[in-house]
Amino acid sequence: MVDMELLKKIVEAPGVSGYEFLGIRDVVIEQLKPVVDEIRVDKLGNVIAHKKGNGPKVMIAAHMDKIGLMVNYIDKEGYLHVVPIGGVDPRNLVAQRIRFFTDKGERYGVVGHIPPHIQTPEDRKKAADWDTIVIDVGADSREEAEEMGFRVGTVGEYAPAFTQLNENRIATPYLDDRVCLYTMIEAAKRLESHEADIYFVGSVQEEVGLRGAHVASYAINPEIGIAVDVTFAKQVGDKGKIVPKLGGGPVMDEVGPNIHPKVRRFADEIAKKYDIPLQAEASPRPTGTDANIIQMAREGVATAVLSVPIRYMHSQVETADLRDVEQTIELARHFLEELRPMDLTP
Known part of the structure; x- marks a missing residue:
């Protein structure tokens, strides 16, 4: 069993x-x-x-x-830009939670998504790609993100989400x-x-x-x-x-x-x-x-x-x-x- x-x-x-x-x-x-x-x-x-x-x-x-992610840039607003480690489909990242392993321990971030209310018709036709994926870790500046422990090279993975669907089936990253x-x-x-x-x-x-x-x-x-x-x-x-x-x-x-x-x-x-x-x-x-x-x-x-x-x-x-x-x-x-x-x- x-x-x-x-x-x-x-x-x-x-x-x-x-x-x-x-x-x-x-x-x-x-x-x-x-x-x-x-x-x-x-x-x-x-x-x-x-x-x-x-x-x-x-x-x-x-x-x-x-599979996972690596930070390759932190912009001046404190958003993380990432590249894939292994076969990550960027479309799967939209509005998801990411667990990072920083110099100061585990931290979490969320992949931002433009609300449908303010999307243009052109926005709705576009799929997410690595140029549009940014991760919000709660920082308002690059300096604040770095103070939280984030660096170029920090790695992350999908946040834990173990779910039992029924007696026999489970779903999880x-x-x-x-x-x-x-x-x-x-x-x-x-x-x-x-x-x-x-x-x-x-x-x-x-x-x-x-x-x-x-x-x-x-x-x-x-x-x-x-x-x-x-x-x-x-x-x-x-x-x-x-x-x-x-x-x-x-x-x-x-x-x-x-x-x-x-x-x-x-x-x-x-x-x-x-x-x-x-x-x-x-x-x-x-x-x-x-x-x-x-x-x-x-x-x-x-x-x-x-x-x-x-x-x-x-x-x-x-x-x-x-x-x-x-x-x-x-x-x-x-x-x-x-x-x-x-x-x-x-």
Whole structure:
């Protein structure tokens, strides 16, 4: 059963790409340390937790970082101008709250929006862009904003807004990838007997180029690599092209250059054995996940992607089904418990 208190803690912990040390890294260490044999943080900031075994070496990775914002200018009226860290759509920022991490602690700001009463017809036709986004932090001048702790380079992220929609569904910023980070941690906690030599990795800087997984997979040199990340669920406006649905179970890419056929087939066998519904999607090109870079480590790694489906990715209202989360935990757990040496020649 999903631990809602822990899930919320993981989702809301600070950690924009490159700044995972602001909060989420400590949470991951706190949760994994009691259930692994050794744990360390590398020079890039990845958390690498090792649960020893004599079988195949497997790396399972979920990224810790969030998309976010960085202040690049403070104007004379005290408004912050920002640039994106990762894939932020400026249209999602209008009239939203932003949590900043300043020299003087956490501060909040709001993205201003022209009231409809004073918009011109031309204004109503325009979408927000990075030239029009300004953030009001309550200051009346640049000097006052700086006194509050704001600087060029201050980072921020969507303000916490964890919402339970009904018994099974939640909506919140940063299910990407914190819901999968939670599933990886829970799978590690539930793990019983296993032969595999397992490395649980909380990777950094995925949203800005899969950077942490690149470094971690080189150091670990695994035989098998599993990226745990979110994927798209059917939603309004998908034009019928998205297959996975909320409440339908975890998702794995079916075929494609980033997916090792034998690893994928083994996951299918585990899902059937434990009566876990497993949704499939096609991946005709390398995935935009840590698996893409893990696959190319050293002499090559047999990779796959295990996903929790969500709606409205990279927005403040990412939505998931808790039944999918629970089933993803169980699939990951049994996959790791039953993994044995195999011929990984495709």
